[in-house]
Amino acid sequence: MRKDRKSTFLNIVTALIIAILVISASVTFTLFDRSAYAKMQASVGLPETTGFSEEEILKNYNALIDYNSVFFTGPLSFPTLPMSDSGREHFAEVKSIFSAIQIALIVSAALTAFLCVYLLRRRRIRFLGYGGILSLVIPAVIVCVMAAVGWDRFFVLFHHLLFNNNFWLFDYRTDPVILILPDSWFLACLVSIILKIVVTSAILIVGSLTFEKLRKN
Secondary structure (H helix, E strand, O other), X not given: OHHXXXXXXXXXXXXXXXXXXXXXHHHHHHHOOHHHHHHHHHHOOHHHHHOOOHHHHHHHHHHHHHHOOOOOOOOOOOOOOOOOHHHHHHHHHHHHHHHXXXXXXXXXXXXHHHHHHHHHHOOOOHHHHHHXXXXXXXXXXXXXXXXXXXXXXXXXXXXXXXXXXXXXXOOOOOXXXXXXXXXXXXXXXXXXXXXXXXXXXXXXXXXXXXXXXXXXX
16 A cells, blocks of 8 residues: 555656646747747748848847846847846846746756656656646646637736736837837747647657556557
């Protein structure tokens, strides 16, 4: 009985860590996928709508992404764009969130590797399926909320949830970087994150079920 309880506890803990890994990895990989932004800004005509050249847009966007790396130290500085004090503070808050997510990715990846080796050696695989199911909880909640309130309202609620100020409400005259960060880009990033989570979770669930079936046979 005690052995079964220990096995169940390990499965649950490992599943939770896997869920954290899947979600944090999906967010981090989307954040640093610069090629997706390059394609987007060209396809929607940001140079024409903002008045900035494609090269200038990419330089400033890359500076922002570099700043959001957990390994980056120093203040944020855009190559060609001015920035207000409130804008600087908001980006610092954003960096702290992304840094926490990247740290969660590193820690959960290490723990997952250790626990997977331990459990797989004992021919236990259900934790993968459990992890996949748990990973789907957050995107399911997000999709339900978006369906209920719409993207625009969700975007506002999301910022009120994460930030205790209104610094995210940029004025393009003092923080023109907002011109190269349209709402459609944030929506595209959210969709990309959800798709990554869903696909990874499906692989984990199918893999777990397949292994269990093979083991029984």
